[in-house]
Amino acid sequence: xxxxxxxxxxxxxAGLDGDAAAHRSLLKYLSDYLRAYYRRQLGRVGRSAxxxxxxxxxxxxxxHTRRHTYDPVEPLTPWVHAIARYKLIDHLRRTRTSxxxxxxxxxxxxxxQEDQDSTESTHxxxxxLGQLPEKTRRAIECVKLEGLSVAETASRCGLSESNxxxxxxxxxxxxxxxxxxxxxx
Amino acid sequence: MKTDDLIAMLGTxxxxxNRKYVLRAIGTxxxxxxxxxxxxxLLAFGFRADLTTTRAxxxxxxxLAFTIVTVVLTAIMLTRLxxxxxxxxxxxxxxxxxxxxxxxxxxxxxxxxxxxxxxRMIVGDQWLECLLSIPIIAIVPFAxxxxxxxxxxxxxxxxxxxxxxxxxxxxxxxxxxxxxADDSLPFVALWYGGTILLCTxxxxxxxxxxxxx
Numbered sequence: 001x002x003x004x005x006x007x008x009x010x011x012x013x014a015g016l017d018g019d020a021a022a023h024r025s026l027l028k029y030l031s032d033y034l035r036a037y038y039r040r041q042l043g044r045v046g047r048s049a050x051x052x053x054x055x056x057x058x059x060x061x062x063x064h065t066r067r068h069t070y071d072p073v074e075p076l077t078p079w080v081h082a083i084a085r086y087k088l089i090d091h092l093r094r095t096r097t098s099x100x101x102x103x104x105x106x107x108x109x110x111x112x113q114e115d116q117d118s119t120e121s122t123h124x125x126x127x128x129l130g131q132l133p134e135k136t137r138r139a140i141e142c143v144k145l146e147g148l149s150v151a152e153t154a155s156r157c158g159l160s161e162s163n164x165x166x167x168x169x170x171x172x173x174x175x176x177x178x179x180x181x182x183x184x185x
Numbered sequence: 186m187k188t189d190d191l192i193a194m195l196g197t198x199x200x201x202x203n204r205k206y207v208l209r210a211i212g213t214x215x216x217x218x219x220x221x222x223x224x225x226x227l228l229a230f231g232f233r234a235d236l237t238t239t240r241a242x243x244x245x246x247x248x249l250a251f252t253i254v255t256v257v258l259t260a261i262m263l264t265r266l267x268x269x270x271x272x273x274x275x276x277x278x279x280x281x282x283x284x285x286x287x288x289x290x291x292x293x294x295x296x297x298x299x300x301x302x303x304x305r306m307i308v309g310d311q312w313l314e315c316l317l318s319i320p321i322i323a324i325v326p327f328a329x330x331x332x333x334x335x336x337x338x339x340x341x342x343x344x345x346x347x348x349x350x351x352x353x354x355x356x357x358x359x360x361x362x363x364x365x366a367d368d369s370l371p372f373v374a375l376w377y378g379g380t381i382l383l384c385t386x387x388x389x390x391x392x393x394x395x396x397x398x
Contacts, residue, residue, distance in 0.1 A: 015199060016201065016202045016204065017201050017202075018199050018200060018201035019199065020196050020197060020198065020199040021196075023195070023196050023199045024192060024193070024195075024196030027192045027195060027196060028189075028192055031188050031192060035188075053188060056188055057186065057188055057191050060188070060191055060192065060195065061191070061195070062338065062398070064195045066269075066336075066337065066338040066398075067202055068202045068203065068204075068206040068207065068337075069206075069207060069267065069268045069269060069337045069338045070268070071207075071268060072204055078270050078273075079268070079269050079270060080269075081270070082269035082270030082340045083269045083338065083340070085340070086269065086338075086340040090397070119187060119188040119189065120186065120187050120188070121186050121187075121188065123186045124186065125186040125190070125191075125194075143197070143198045144194045144195070144197050144198065145194060145197075147197050147198065148198075149198065150198065165200060168198075168200075169200070172195075176398075177398075180398070
């Protein structure tokens with residue numbers, strides 16, 4: 001399921017240096033791994049695949065916004081797994097799931113019923129972006145959604161380039177926090 | 186939202202990341218916290234006025250050595266605990282080492298002193314001031330370090346909180362040592378060690394609330 005450690009680590013290191021293609025492939029690999037992980041784990045407690053996909057997206061955002069906490073001298077897999085496990089435990093604690101909710105025997109059925117292509121979460125990006133302050137939202141829309149360069153965004157929004165960078169960074173963190181909050185409801 | 190759309194969004198215009206971020210942010214928070222704590226102590230109480238004897242110099246140096254060694258060892262632990270899975274890469278031995286050392290020295294010191302002096306050696310003159318000042322002055326460094334660690338990704342919030350409390354207490358004790366005129370090892374072991382322990386307990390309780398991500 002998970003590509004070899006060395007390959008993933010190279011993608012991660014390239015991504016840390018600003019290589020967008022490497023970063024995308026890494027997130028793609030990890031999303032498959034995380035999806036399988038959460039379906040397996042949540043299947044045990046009788047949770048749906050939508051829950052799993054919510055968690056996959058939350059973890060991808062966490063991996064992205066907190067990738068500066070990865071120590072390049074360490075292997076990548078344990079770092080990813082620690083984040084995935086932290087978010088799983090946090091999720092189960094917040095939603096007060098008891099392991100007794102659903103008998104373990106039912107788990108394989110739940111997994112078998114999953115549509116493997118359903119990789120849509122309950123998060124609504126438009127709505128989440130709407131919660132952000134105007135400047136932050138605009139910066140994310142330009143740089144991250146429309147793919148404009150930081151310089152283009154800066155001149156379009158009348159901000160300095162460093163201001164745009166900070167806004168994007170702050171916006172993604174706020175988005176990650178908003179997704180984590182949504183989970184509690 | 187489709188996961189592929191999220192990946193496309195995160196993978197557009199990827200900014201390079203500063204690989205020294207964790208070390209730099211924790212280092213800065215502790216350095217600024219130390220300056221604030223030292224300024225607070227010097228403004229509130231002033232530098233110790235009796236620094237005229239060799240004995241006073243030796244004690245000032247010993248207290249600073251104890252607190253600074255503690256800060257450095259625990260700061261190294263925090264650069265590990267602040268990262269996902271870091272709880273598997275730390276050892277309580279390094280954190281306990283300075284405390285074990287000071288307690289051992291205090292015990293030896295007491296053993297060689299006549300028992301009539303024990304009370305004075307342990308209680309000192311300003312135990313209450315020490316007991317109150319160190320935890321109160323620790324609040325600012327605690328807030329600064331927590332603020333830095335909130336940008337990281339600790340996965341054991343209780344232990345991380347405890348360690349942040351311990352560092353903040355030790356930073357505060359470092360500042361208090363500039364003023365403290367109670368020159369005895371048992372005093373340092375009990376009141377410095379005890380107040381740092383209080384800060385650690387506070388951090389343990391607050392950690393899961395303040396550090397969740």
